[in-house]
Amino acid sequence: MNKIIVSAALVPFVFALIFASAAFAIHEIIPSESVIPEPGPNAEQINAYIVKYKPYTAWNLWPGKEKLYKGSQPHGELLTTFVNTPAFFSINDKKGMADGSMIAKEGYSADKKFLGLFVMYKIKGYNPQAGDWFYARYAPDGKVLAGGRVEACMQCHEKQKDNDYLFTGPVK
Numbered sequence: 804m805n806k807i808i809v810s811a812a813l814v815p816f817v818f819a820l821i822f823a824s825a826a827f828a829i830h831e832i833i834p835s836e837s838v839i840p841e842p843g844p845n846a847e848q849i850n851a852y853i854v855k856y857k858p859y860t861a862w863n864l865w866p867g868k869e870k871l872y873k874g875s876q877p878h879g880e881l882l883t884t885f886v887n888t889p890a891f892f893s894i895n896d897k898k899g900m901a902d903g904s905m906i907a908k909e910g911y912s913a914d915k916k917f918l919g920l921f922v923m924y925k926i927k928g929y930n931p932q933a934g935d936w937f938y939a940r941y942a943p944d945g946k947v948l949a950g951g952r953v954e955a956c957m958q959c960h961e962k963q964k965d966n967d968y969l970f971t972g973p974v975k
């Protein structure tokens with residue numbers, strides 16, 4: 804009789820143990836956010852992050868834009884623009900872009916040949932005179948073609964200073 808009571812009392816502990824090991828196992832398989840730090844101002848690190856850890860192709864599209872929409876130069880005849888979670892909420896909230904916002908724009912030729920990837924990434928304190936944007940450009944194979952406070956990118960995007968340096972749609 805006593806034995807039965809003791810084993811019954813153990814049931815919750817056994818469940819707790821099973822749950823804890825399952826949670827631990829899942830944690831091992833899917834590393835939490837804290838395990839993958841957001842990249843710093845480094846074009847290679849950013850590329851690894853948006854290709855391997857948080858594949859940009861799984862992000863939301865810029866709200867209201869389809870894949871392969873007709874774009875303007877210099878980014879390609881056809882464009883697909885992906886935004887990460889902070890960027891997505893910022894665009895919807897219309898209060899300017901939050902730190903950590905990332906925008907990844909694929910450029911294509913008129914016949915849908917992939918020409919390269921353009922990235923803007925807002926890093927607090929990186930470049931306060933120009934909206935704290937880190938600019939990066941990648942070849943179709945992922946090779947870094949430009950990264951950082953890229954003069955050419957900054958000069959043109961400066962025209963959109965009142966819209967947090969962005970062209971695709973209003974963010975304020």
Ligand code: HEC
Pocket residue numbers: 873874875876877878882884906907908921922923938939940949953955956957959960968969970971972
């Ligand atoms: C001559 C002007 C010009 C230059 C230079 C330029 N851009 Fe852009 N950029 C644009 C325009 C215009 C758009 C919007 C394209 C569209 O929607 O048709 C854009 C859009 C973008 C976007 C999507 C976010 C947004 O602003 O709407 C990113 C990311 C981007 N550019 C990155 C870059 C990077 C990185 C460089 C430098 C390697 C660069 N751009 C250089 C004009 C420019």
